[in-house]
Amino acid sequence: MDDISTGILFALLACLIVISGYFSGSETGMMALNRYRLKHLANTGHKGAKRVEKLLDRPDRLIGLILIGNNLVNILASAIATILGMRLFGDLGVAIATGVLTLVILVFAEVTPKTLAALYPEKVSYTSSILLSILMKVLSPLVLLVNFITNGFIRLLGIKADHNGEDHLSSEELRTVVNEAGSLIPRRHQDMLISILDLEHVTVNDIMVPRNEITGIDINDDWKSIVRQLTHSPHGRVVLYRDQIDEVVGMLRLRESYRLMLEKNESTKETLLRAADEVYFIPESTPLNVQLLKFQRNKERIGLIVDEYGDIIGLITLEDILEEIVGEFTTSIAPSLSDEISPQGDGSFLIEGSANIRDINKGLKWTLPTDGPRTLNGLILEHLEDIPESHLSVQVSGHPMEIVELEENRIKLVKVFPRLKTK
Template sequence: MDDISTGLLFSLLILLLVISGYFSGSETGMMALNRYKLRHLANQGHRGAKRVEKLLSRPDRLIGLILIGNNLVNILASAIATILGMRLYGDMGVAIATGALTLVVLVFAEVTPKTLAALYPERVSYASSVVLQLLMKLLYPLVWFVNGITNGFLILLGLRVDNANNGKLSSEELRTVVNEAGGLIPRRHQDMLLSILDLENVTVEDLMVPRSEIAAINVNDDWKSIVRQLSHSAHGRIVLFRDNIDEVVGMLRVREAYRLMMDKNDFSKENLLRAADEVYFIPEGTPLNIQLLKFQRNKERIGLIVDEYGDIQGLITLEDILEEIVGEFTTSISPTLAEEITPQPDGSLMIEGSANIRDLNKSLNWGLPTDGPRTLNGLILEHLEDIPDSQISIEVSGYQMEIIEVSGNMIKQVRVLPNQLKKTG
């Protein structure tokens, strides 16, 4: 080194600092890349993305290569800085060179290139991948040797590189990705995607038409009563049963009944039962995502939900599940949530007791518990453990409510006070 001029040593030191900055920036840029965007570009044939994806397929080797190069360059730069310090300042030059080089490396070879790489990871990674790919081929034996030692230590710690996270996202992580998409995905599409992810957390009981509200006809009724119920039916299908709804005998398409009505000779109880379809039963507790696939597989559109004893609990249709994903259809016969909530002049809300708790939480951004009763009426009854009189004010799960109307052992109307609305809004 004594034969090398001071000017040349300064030039070598600057070159080494530039190379050190390259390695530092490359490492940050590679690690900061959006892997899913990278995979998309690689599938589209982007050359830079293909190179980077190949390097990232073994991150242990990539990091090993970058750190080998970075450490070799920094050690050599430290040696040159020490020589320059001693030439210029004698024995004190070692300390001066150490302090000065630390500051220069920190600013120009670490913080600055890493900040730029974090801001522009694609540009940095695609460009640096050309050199890194070449260095990987040239230094592969050394990289393989260093990684072998490193992986050996990891095995002693009970870890293996090939068992590392493969980059797959959980449903919660996917939900976060959708929420963070912002303007890249329209809000309505985001809501639909989130609803699909939520299907596995919702069961058929959460959406079913309760047993007491199922449109059904007792075939043991007199014929005139049956004809009158068919003529005034607002539903496309009607459940047929004998005396008790648990004794279901079929599911009748109303349009098929109308067809029989056109021919009075064929219009009889026997032909009505013969025209009814076989009932499709659904076990309670079935998640919506599973039931949606079962509807598709079995070519069904409607089913009766039964408990472990075989008793009818409710009814659910394919349209109910689709509405959970895309929102309510205008053709829905059952009351919508908007029809069950009436804003009052004082800012409070008048809500039907039959309103679904999940729908209230979703629409009003509330936090009512959903692990128990499914309706507001059921939630209040569970809280009171009794059937109340009207005009009673209570607090349920932090929400101030006033029971307005009670009829037929059910709470018909509840008013939620405005102070609570402001608190949760």
């Protein structure tokens, strides 16, 4: 080195610092990449993404290559800096060279390139992967040796170095990804994706039409009453039963019943029975994602929900499940949220006691508890632990509530105020 001029040594030192910055930035850029975007780009044929994905298949080898190159460069730079320091300042130059080189490497070979790589990981990674791929082939014997020693030491510590595992997202992690998508996914689409993820946490009990609200026709009624119900029914299918809903006969298709009446010119109860389909029963607490697949597999659109004793407790349709994903339809059997909630001038809301708590929370952005009763009436009764005999005011989950109207043994109408702010 004594024969090399000082100017050449300075130039060589500068080149080494640049190379060190390249390795540092490459490492940060590779590790900061969005792996799922990388996989998507690689699948679409992006050459840079394919190179990076291949390098990241064995991250231990990639890190080994980068650290080998970075350490070799930094050690050589330290040696040259020491020579330059001694030439310029004598024995004191060793300390000066160490201090100056440390600061220069920190600023220009570590912090600056790593910050830029963290801000622009794709640009840095796709570009640097060209040289890294070549170096991986050239230095592969040295990289393999270093990794063999390193992995052996890791195994001695009782840690398994498994490189074959794939990254998988849980539903909660996927929910976070959707929420963090921002303007990349329209808000409406984000809500639909989140609703799909929620299907596994919601059961048929949560969205069913309760037993007392099921529209049905008693086949034992007189014919005029049956015709009147057929004429005024807003639904395409209704439950056909004898005397009580538990004695269900079938699901009557109104269009089919009208067709049979016109074709055969007969209007009898037997005609209705021929137009009724077999009843499709659904066990209570079936998750919505499971029931959606069952509707599809069995080619059904409507079913009656039964409890463990076989008693009918409610009704659910395919449209009810789809509403959980895309929002309300106008053809739903259940009343819409706008029919059950009426905003008041004082900031409160008049809410039907039969309103579903989940629907209230979704519509008003509230957090009423959903791990117990499913209706507002049930929530208040659980809180009171009694059936109120007169109008009274309570506070449930921070919401002041005033019972406005009672009907027999249930609360029909409640005035609910927004949650009280806690200091």
